[in-house]
Amino acid sequence: MAGNPVPIPAKGGPHEKILCIDDLRRAASEKLPAGARDFFNSGSTDQTTLFENTTAYSKYRLRPRVLVDVSRADPSTLCLGHRVAFPLGISPAGLQAMAHPAGELATARACARRGVNMGISSFANYSVREIRAAGLKVGPMGSAMQLYTMKDRALEERIIRKAEAEGCSAIFLTADSPVLGVRYNEWRNDFRTPKGLNFPVIEWDSETIQKRTHDDGFMSFNDDAHNWAREIPWLRSVTGMEIWIKGVLTAEDTLKAVEMGCDGVLVSNHGGRQLDGVPATLDALPECVEAAAGRIRVHVDGGIRSGTEVFKALALGAEHVWVGRPAIWGLAYDGEKGVDLMLDTFYNEFKRCMQLTGCNSVKDITKACLGIVRSDGPLARL
Ligand SMILES: Cc1cc2nc3c(=O)[nH]c(=O)nc-3n(C[C@H](O)[C@H](O)[C@H](O)COP(=O)(O)O)c2cc1C
Ligand SMILES: O=C(O)C(=O)c1ccccc1
Numbered sequence: 001m002a003g004n005p006v007p008i009p010a011k012g013g014p015h016e017k018i019l020c021i022d023d024l025r026r027a028a029s030e031k032l033p034a035g036a037r038d039f040f041n042s043g044s045t046d047q048t049t050l051f052e053n054t055t056a057y058s059k060y061r062l063r064p065r066v067l068v069d070v071s072r073a074d075p076s077t078l079c080l081g082h083r084v085a086f087p088l089g090i091s092p093a094g095l096q097a098m099a100h101p102a103g104e105l106a107t108a109r110a111c112a113r114r115g116v117n118m119g120i121s122s123f124a125n126y127s128v129r130e131i132r133a134a135g136l137k138v139g140p141m142g143s144a145m146q147l148y149t150m151k152d153r154a155l156e157e158r159i160i161r162k163a164e165a166e167g168c169s170a171i172f173l174t175a176d177s178p179v180l181g182v183r184y185n186e187w188r189n190d191f192r193t194p195k196g197l198n199f200p201v202i203e204w205d206s207e208t209i210q211k212r213t214h215d216d217g218f219m220s221f222n223d224d225a226h227n228w229a230r231e232i233p234w235l236r237s238v239t240g241m242e243i244w245i246k247g248v249l250t251a252e253d254t255l256k257a258v259e260m261g262c263d264g265v266l267v268s269n270h271g272g273r274q275l276d277g278v279p280a281t282l283d284a285l286p287e288c289v290e291a292a293a294g295r296i297r298v299h300v301d302g303g304i305r306s307g308t309e310v311f312k313a314l315a316l317g318a319e320h321v322w323v324g325r326p327a328i329w330g331l332a333y334d335g336e337k338g339v340d341l342m343l344d345t346f347y348n349e350f351k352r353c354m355q356l357t358g359c360n361s362v363k364d365i366t367k368a369c370l371g372i373v374r375s376d377g378p379l380a381r382l
Contacts, residue, residue: 018333024342025326027333029329032332035189038185038186039185043181044181044183045182048277049277052280053302054303054305057306057308059374060316061370061371063357063371067358070354081169083115086310087319087321087350089142089320089322090111091268091322092124092144092146092172092246093327094125103126105131105134106339107131108134111343112141114347118143119145120145120168123199124199125199128145128159130200143163143169144169145168146171146174147172148174148177149178150223151223155202164239171239176246180215180274181270181274186213193210204217242263242264244299245257245264247269250284250287251288254291258295265297267285268301271303282312290317297320298318314365315367316367
């Protein structure tokens with residue numbers, strides 16, 4: 001990421017007030033209509049998991065080494081076969097054109113410019129071809145194609161073929177969504193996809209979607225009869241792309257992914273939008289890392305809102321992290337430039353955290369970088 005502007009917003013400039021991801025959340029939330037804002041920002045049921053995803057980080061303290069020459073600290077690493085600027089990518093999130101008309105195209109351009117990978121949602125508002133082309137105009141970029149376990153296997157195979165043809169290197173199979181989570185906000189607001197937005201990946205146009213609520217559309221499309229024995233061998237038989245399971249929260253399912261020959265697990269609770277009451281992803285991470293025992297890769301997403309939190313996730317054994325809502329907030333705030341700003345903020349905080357803890361490379365970030373764990377957790381911040 002050499003040559004990027006340091007994201008200290010210029011006095012009087014358009015981003016004067018955006019110093020951290022929480023500033024971006026506030027600024028974006030002010031710009032979004034209420035229904036869209038609630039859809040993007042909410043979790044399910046009582047919002048317990050949503051809250052814990054973000055607050056889990058505050059119980060860990062850092063354990064820095066001092067007087068280390070960190071003048072050449074290098075945050076770059078490998079992710080899905082690509083060298084990335086730092087260990088953070090953008091999680092697949094649907095409906096990005098509701099945040100900004102350029103939606104996933106803007107996200108792809110920002111990812112390519114900042115040298116990070118992107119997950120493409122099955123519910124993207126642009127086709128995989130358009131998204132990949134937008135990114136590749138700016139630079140080389142890695143993408144993972146997110147898949148649900150679909151009722152229509154022929155459609156699922158068409159999506160896989162297109163993703164392969166466009167150079168995606170992995171499938172993120174979302175395993176936590178046989179049905180949609182309980183989303184009071186969507187029911188209260190009678191949330192509908194805005195008119196004019198299409199879902200080209202799943203071959204639905206605006207008219208088809210208008211007839212359905214989000215819940216209804218989602219349930220008609222996804223297969224609640226999904227299971228390990230059917231999905232993984234089938235995926236292996238139709239594609240050479242890496243297969244990752246997105247939504248794993250336990251040692252048992254990590255072991256299952258190892259047994260089934262998957263390439264990695266993404267420890268995720270769908271940003272607290274599916275089953276409320278499951279643990280924060282940071283709290284589920286250690287048991288998954290231990291079960292993987294280096295045999296498959298382990299990534300994590302959910303609630304990561306600063307470079308220091310990226311660092312803490314790595315110290316607990318994640319190889320790489322992903323963020324969902326911060327990209328949506330970047331888009332809503334200022335389209336492509338807002339996503340650049342979001343990535344720059346994370347990058348700079350992460351690099352500074354590496355330097356201030358005495359780490360010169362991502363490999364130096366180990367358990368030894370974490371100190372005491374405060375049992376008063378989130379309250380420790382108040
Ligand atoms: C608005 C929105 C849409 C999402 N759409 C999808 C999706 O289509 N497929 C999927 O697997 N996950 C989806 N997710 C979950 C994200 O991939 C990711 O797991 C989550 O956002 C990470 O948490 P964070 O937002 O706290 O960073 C979505 C999340 C949000 C907030
Ligand atoms: O709402 C979600 O969490 C989600 O996965 C999704 C699915 C389809 C369209 C937009 C978001």
